[in-house]
Amino acid sequence: MKSEETKLGRGERMRVAVKAILWFVLTGLALLGLIAIANWAAWVPVAIVLIGILVAVPVYLVRRAFASDKSRVGWGKTYLAMALASAMVLLSLAGLPIYYLALHAENRPLIAPQVTLTDGQRTLVLQGMSHVGSEEFYKSVVYDLENALTQGFTLFYEGVQPSPGEGDAWFSTYLAQGGNLSENYKALAEVCGLRFQLDYFTLLEADRAEHPERHVAADVSALDMKREFDRLAAQDPGFKHWAEAGASKGTGGDPSLAQIVGYLKDSTPGQRQIAGILCRGVFSIALQPAEKVEGEADGEGSAPYSMSPVILDFRNRALVERIVNSDAQKIYVTYGAEHVPGLLTLLEGQPKPWKVLSAKWSRALSEPREYEGRSLPGYLPGKV
Numbered sequence: 001m002k003s004e005e006t007k008l009g010r011g012e013r014m015r016v017a018v019k020a021i022l023w024f025v026l027t028g029l030a031l032l033g034l035i036a037i038a039n040w041a042a043w044v045p046v047a048i049v050l051i052g053i054l055v056a057v058p059v060y061l062v063r064r065a066f067a068s069d070k071s072r073v074g075w076g077k078t079y080l081a082m083a084l085a086s087a088m089v090l091l092s093l094a095g096l097p098i099y100y101l102a103l104h105a106e107n108r109p110l111i112a113p114q115v116t117l118t119d120g121q122r123t124l125v126l127q128g129m130s131h132v133g134s135e136e137f138y139k140s141v142v143y144d145l146e147n148a149l150t151q152g153f154t155l156f157y158e159g160v161q162p163s164p165g166e167g168d169a170w171f172s173t174y175l176a177q178g179g180n181l182s183e184n185y186k187a188l189a190e191v192c193g194l195r196f197q198l199d200y201f202t203l204l205e206a207d208r209a210e211h212p213e214r215h216v217a218a219d220v221s222a223l224d225m226k227r228e229f230d231r232l233a234a235q236d237p238g239f240k241h242w243a244e245a246g247a248s249k250g251t252g253g254d255p256s257l258a259q260i261v262g263y264l265k266d267s268t269p270g271q272r273q274i275a276g277i278l279c280r281g282v283f284s285i286a287l288q289p290a291e292k293v294e295g296e297a298d299g300e301g302s303a304p305y306s307m308s309p310v311i312l313d314f315r316n317r318a319l320v321e322r323i324v325n326s327d328a329q330k331i332y333v334t335y336g337a338e339h340v341p342g343l344l345t346l347l348e349g350q351p352k353p354w355k356v357l358s359a360k361w362s363r364a365l366s367e368p369r370e371y372e373g374r375s376l377p378g379y380l381p382g383k384v
Contacts, residue, residue: 048090112130117354158218159219168222316343319339
């Protein structure tokens with residue numbers, strides 16, 4: 001009998017210990033969730049707690065209905081415990097996306113490639129860019145550009161050239177949700193605690209004014225893009241219908257850009273801090289180069305239409321043509337990171353092919369950290 005009592009005592013102690021550990025872990029997770037969401041709005045944690053209290057009601061009623069002991073003794077305490085646990089679980093779940101995105105941005109950051117190539121006589125550097133990024137990243141790029149100028153490089157810049165009239169009107173309608181794309185990106189950078197890339201290229205204005213021949217606007221014009229769009233639309237009426245339907249709904253280009261900016265433009269400093277974490281995480285997921293599955297055909301599983309043939313492919317062909325026909329012996333290109341894979345393919349396919357000499361990558365959304373010797377799907381598979 002004594003050993004049986006001892007056995008029951010040990011079982012009870014184990015149950016109490018496990019229960020205490022669970023409460024400790026749940027409390028810790030709830031506090032982390034509370035810290036993550038408290039800056040967003042004071043009413044959010046309160047609302048979550050109230051929802052937790054309400055969620056506990058049906059759980060409590062079900063448990064009481066099937067309980068073997070129907071007495072009222074201890075049931076008030078049981079409900080309070082359930083309500084507290086429900087509120088803690090909801091607080092934990094509310095903070096989970098924020099911590100997940102923060103960890104993703106740190107462990108798999110958005111990184112911009114820098115690739116050096118040669119055709120045997122000339123040197124070309126492709127610096128992948130991000131429209132929004134960290135101040136440290138842009139300063140490091142400008143430092144490299146200033147250093148390249150001292151070595152005799154000619155700088156080629158991205159930036160669709162304005163075309164007053166139908167070109168600009170088309171661009172605004174189909175790619176900027178009816179507004180100005182640069183202004184949208186600048187506003188997005190502000191609300192996300194990041195920076196807009198063009199703000200830092202003004203540091204090169206003094207050299208541009210003194211040596212304009214070393215600074216080349218290498219992109220196409222808005223009218224050029226419209227003409228390419230019209231050509232593709234004439235070949236495929238389905239593409240034209242898709243693009244016009246998207247433009248009429250305000251979903252040309254980046255469908256979420258204007259909405260995000262509009263929602264966060266009047267946010268508090270605390271909200272912007274959380275928004276910065278969310279933006280870095282979302283960008284690190286959405287802007288990662290696509291990983292092609294072995295054996296998968298190009299375009300397989302993707303949407304039937306996109307603006308990539310105009311935004312990426314057409315501009316890539318134009319840039320490569322400008323590079324090939326340039327008299328400059330050393331060219332340093334700053335272009336969106338998404339352009340790099342297509343540019344490499346086109347350069348390697350030239351009659352006088354360009355070959356990769358070296359490559360490295362830098363984090364675009366946080367403090368600089370260089371990566372070398374890594375093979376990244378979508379950028380340089382099997383080359384580095």
